[in-house]
Amino acid sequence: MANIRNLDPSASPLDYYGSELRRLREEAGLSQDQLGGILFCTGSLVGQVETAKKLPTRQFSERLDAALMTGGLFTRLIGLVLKSQLPNWFQPYAEMEAKATYISTYQAQLVYGLLQTEPYARAVLSVDNPGGADEMAAARMERQRILERENPPVVCVILDEAVLYREIGGVEVMRGQLAHLLSFRDHPWIQVQVLPFGVGQHSGLLGSFTLLRFDDDPDILYAESYESGHMTANSQAIRERFVGYARLQATALSREDSAALIARVMEDRYGYQPGPEVA
Template sequence: MANIRNLDPSASPLDYYGSELRRLREEAKLNQDQLGAILFCTGSLVGQIETARKVPTREFSERVDAALLTGGLFSRLVGLVLKSQLPTWFQPYAEMEARATYISAYQAQLVYGLLQTEGYARAVLSIDHSDTLDEQVAARMERQRILDRDQPPVLCVVLDEAVLHRQIGSPEIMRNQLAHLLTFRDHQWIQVQVLPFAAGQHAGLLGSFNLLRFDDDPDILYSESYESGHMTANSQAIRQRAVGYARLQAAALSREDSAALITRVMEERYGHQSGPAVA
């Protein structure tokens, strides 16, 4: 039986997406099962998305655009839908991150979100978001699309060595994550450095933080605690953290030595037989 539920298109990006999908499907004189057959999915899935009970994927959206000849409408909408699935307190940062020209990140506990594999992200997010895990993972992967733009931000990431040793998920997930970090070794716009245990006392002991720079807006300093994030454009705070970040980069291993350490940890701690090939 078809899913029928009246939506308020203005309620959320997900509701708007669902209402547009229903409207254009009906204009094409297709029922949910017929559209599902064209999209290689079930009519039930179409109905769940039309009634805002399930979040669409980018692949689903691209197929709908092709099937209903929408001119890319749903491929554009899905970005807004997935962004809306991020925690409310995190959404303002995600919006600023997507606009940044330069991103400088120090991470003491985890791989920075823009560099996480899907498996690693799923393992991290399963801790607190088990009821909406698929949606949260999809939203995190959507954030990473800024790195594929024609003019992506310059991204510099310093990872504490503890990040490499802290097993998130299975050994295979960690192998794949560390191998993924190695793919950025020679990237033009992305730099990954590891702050080794040997650095001892350092400028990041107070915790992880990110600095965002923009072409036409003030710099932003971002840090977070459990279930909350804090952004500030306070010039003194940014000045202090910018100096701190420069010191972290100076104390960190070079790109080449960082890659060597990542490789060693990947092979010695997690094995390397079934990980993805590293260029």
């Protein structure tokens, strides 16, 4: 039976997406099952998206635009829909992150969000919100699209060595995550370094932080507490953190040595066995 729950299009981007999907489907004279057949999914899924019970994917949106000949409407909407799944307190930071020219971050506990795999992100997010982990992980993957644009930001990431050993989501998830980090080894705009245990005391002991630089706007320092994030453009705070970050970079392993350590942990702790090299 078709789901005919009424939506208020102004309630949220997801509600607007669902109401537009229903309107355009009905204008095309298609049932939910018929449209599902065109999209290679079930009519039930179409109904769930129409009633804002299911979060659409980017692939679903692209197929929908092609099926209903909408001129890319749903592909444009999906970014807003996924962004709306981010916590309210995090959304202002995500907006600034998307505009940044340079991103410099030190992470003491977890892989930086822009470099997380979807299974890793889902495992992290399920700790406090198991019911919404899929939606929030999808939103995190959407954030990563800034790395694929024509002029992506320069991203410098320093991970505490503990991040490599903290098993998030199980062995398979960690193998995939570390392999993903290794994929950036020769990336022109992304640099991954590891701060080894042997360093001892260092300028990141107070916790993770991120510095954003822009072409035409003041620099921003961002740090998180348990359920909130704090951004500041205070020049003295930013000056101190830039110096602290420079010291962390100087103390961390080189890009090459960091990749070697990641590969070693991947093999020793998570059982990865590299295949034979092809001559």
